[in-house]
Amino acid sequence: MTEIDLSLDSYNYELPPSHIAQNPAVPRDSSRLLVVDSPSTHQHRIFGDLPDLLLPGDLLVMNDTRVIPARLKGRKPNGPAVEILLMEEQRHNCWLALVKPGKRLKLGAKIEFEPIEPDCGEPPASCCCTPDGTVLDRLTATVVARDEATGGRLLEFELPAQMSLLPLLEAYGHVPLPPYIGESQAAPEQYQTVYAEKLGAIAAPTAGLHFTEELLERLQQRGIETTFITLHVGVGTFRPVEVADVTAHKMHGEWMEITPETVEKIRETKARGGRVIAVGSTAIRALEGAAAAATAAGDLPLQPFCGHTNLFIYPGYQWRIVDGMITNFHLPRSTLLMLVSAAIGRLRMLELYQEAMAHEYRFYSFGDAMLILPEAKSE
Numbered sequence: 001m002t003e004i005d006l007s008l009d010s011y012n013y014e015l016p017p018s019h020i021a022q023n024p025a026v027p028r029d030s031s032r033l034l035v036v037d038s039p040s041t042h043q044h045r046i047f048g049d050l051p052d053l054l055l056p057g058d059l060l061v062m063n064d065t066r067v068i069p070a071r072l073k074g075r076k077p078n079g080p081a082v083e084i085l086l087m088e089e090q091r092h093n094c095w096l097a098l099v100k101p102g103k104r105l106k107l108g109a110k111i112e113f114e115p116i117e118p119d120c121g122e123p124p125a126s127c128c129c130t131p132d133g134t135v136l137d138r139l140t141a142t143v144v145a146r147d148e149a150t151g152g153r154l155l156e157f158e159l160p161a162q163m164s165l166l167p168l169l170e171a172y173g174h175v176p177l178p179p180y181i182g183e184s185q186a187a188p189e190q191y192q193t194v195y196a197e198k199l200g201a202i203a204a205p206t207a208g209l210h211f212t213e214e215l216l217e218r219l220q221q222r223g224i225e226t227t228f229i230t231l232h233v234g235v236g237t238f239r240p241v242e243v244a245d246v247t248a249h250k251m252h253g254e255w256m257e258i259t260p261e262t263v264e265k266i267r268e269t270k271a272r273g274g275r276v277i278a279v280g281s282t283a284i285r286a287l288e289g290a291a292a293a294a295t296a297a298g299d300l301p302l303q304p305f306c307g308h309t310n311l312f313i314y315p316g317y318q319w320r321i322v323d324g325m326i327t328n329f330h331l332p333r334s335t336l337l338m339l340v341s342a343a344i345g346r347l348r349m350l351e352l353y354q355e356a357m358a359h360e361y362r363f364y365s366f367g368d369a370m371l372i373l374p375e376a377k378s379e
Contacts, residue, residue, distance in 0.1 A: 001316040005346050006246050012332045013353055021362035022183045024190050029215045032361055032368040034352060036344060036376040042352065044359060047210040047369055056223030057274035059265060060326075063205040063282045064228040066196035068166065069173030069188075074113035074139075080104060082111055084155065085176060086169075087202055087235050088255065093157045093165050096147055098235075105143050105153055113139040115171045139165075139172055149252065150235055166199050176202060178365050180331075186366065200232035200255065206365045207280030207326045227265045231256040231282040231309075241333055246314055251335065253308035256286045260304045266321065267302070275323040275374050281336050284322050285311050291320035314338040315346055323374040329356060329363040340370075345378040 004010050025031035029048040036042050045053065054060075070086040082105060085098040099105050114137070145154035157165050175188040193208035194216070216226065234254045241249045266276055266287075278284040289309030291302045301320055312335060325343060330336035341349045352370070361368045 005315040005341070008241055008244050008246055008333055010346060011246075011334070011337050011341070013350060015332065015357065015363060019357060019361070019363045019367075020180050021364060021366035021368075022181055023186050024209060024366045025362075025368075027212055028194075028210050029212050031210050032359075033210075034356055034361065034368070034370045036348075036352065036370060036372045038373075038375050039344075039348070039378065042355070048215060050215065050371070051218045051222045051224065053371060053373070054219070054222070054224050054277065055275065057269070057272060058224050058277055059269040059274055060219065060224060060226045060277050060279055061262070061266070061283045061287060062193070062195060062208055062211075062226060062228050062279045063231050063233075063286070064193075064195055064197045065201040065205060065230050065232050065282070066199045067175055067192055067201045067204050067233075068199050069169040069175050070202045071174045071176040072113050072169075072172055074111045074141075076104065077110055077112055084111070084153075085202065086173075087150070087152060088232070089165075089200075090154060092161075093159050093163075094144070095141075095155050095157070095165070096150065096152050097155050098150065098152045102151065102153070107143055107146070109143045111141045111143075111155070113141070113172050116174075136168070139168065150239075178203065180364055181366065184366070191365075195228070198230050198232075200230075201234070203233045204365065205231070205233060205280040205282045206328050207283075207369060209366070210326075210369055211279075225265065225269070227262045229256065229258050229262060229283055229286040231286045233282055239335075241335060241338075246338060249312060249335070251310040251312045253310040254282075254285075255307070256289065256309050257306045258286060258290045258302075258304055263302055263304050276321055277324040277326065278322045279326045281327060281339050284325055284327075284339065285309060285313065287321040288313065288317075288319070295320070312338075313342045315342050317342040319343075319377070324377070325372050327370050327372070328365065329353065329361065329367055329370065331364065340372070343372050343377050348378070 031047045033045045033047045072084050075081045083100045087096045089095050140158045141155040143153045144156045191204050232255045235252050289311040290305035294303040
């Protein structure tokens with residue numbers, strides 16, 4: 001690592017807009033895969049080749065979070081329209097949200113949301129019913145605080161105490177796509193992994209979008225195991241770096257959980273000489289964040305964990321758990337680009353990105369992927 005590796009400007013590159021994927025590959029595992037197999041070599045493959053690129057006894061660690069319909073459109077009573085993006089539940093039915101336009105929503109302001117009209121003309125979904133069977137014809141939220149760290153607002157939703165907002169969102173919200181995807185024909189389910197289960201993310205763990213049920217079956221047949229962590233992708237993953245010295249950047253915490261069963265699988269894999277391959281930056285940060293917390297507490301390298309992580313991985317990072325990784329191609333000057341650089345080196349990363357552009361790889365959330373094998377990681 002050199003001083004230039006810690007400079008924000010060193011993580012810039014030019015990407016023609018035509019390289020930004022607007023729709024996912026169909027089938028999912030037909031996407032392209034840039035395989036980094038040593039410090040100086042790489043291969044051009046497709047994602048469906050993954051079983052042949054890993055070894056029996058390897059362990060894939062995946063993020064089973066599910067994207068919520070977090071984008072809601074409402075209005076102030078008898079007032080102008082507003083749009084909100086839910087980020088994280090701070091307490092029961094009280095959510096941190098980005099709001100637009102923010103200056104219209106001062107403390108005490110109320111926002112009303114009506115159910116989305118289904119295309120089929122049917123009545124609103126049954127999830128709009130209260131426990132006593134009353135149909136909710138609208139949701140109401142009140143601005144109760146401003147969050148200085150994100151510029152967002154804390155919104156308290158007016159619901160019966162025994163109700164949760166999460167199941168209602170199917171009727172009131174839209175799955176949010178990143179702003180660079182503006183011409184997509186993708187169905188909402190195409191922005192979920194095939195193993196998405198636990199509601200809470202505002203964006204998909206996109207490295208996992210390439211997996212199909214059939215590919216998972218082929219991996220299992222080859223003796224490659226899988227296990228899951230949960231990290232609800234939030235603003236921390238996408239918050240831009242705004243400081244010239246990247247070490248001064250502060251990550252926003254994201255909620256995660258690593259169960260005892262997953263910890264045991266990882267320990268068993270390591271004990272028999274297998275390799276832990278993290279699927280996506282969220283799985284990487286969950287594993288390494290939990291390991292960092294365990295180390296700080298004087299425990300073993302990895303312990304079950306439930307809470308928030310704000311781990312920021314950049315060149316010079318000392319890896320504890322992750323041996324290899326699968327990741328998509330990321331935005332310039334992003335923390336995700338720095339994470340990849342921590343694995344293979346900044347210059348190597350930039351060279352490979354130029355190689356990917358020269359070979360017409362598709363970038364960002366619906367784009368192609370990169371497999372970084374353990375032999376390719378820089379020391």
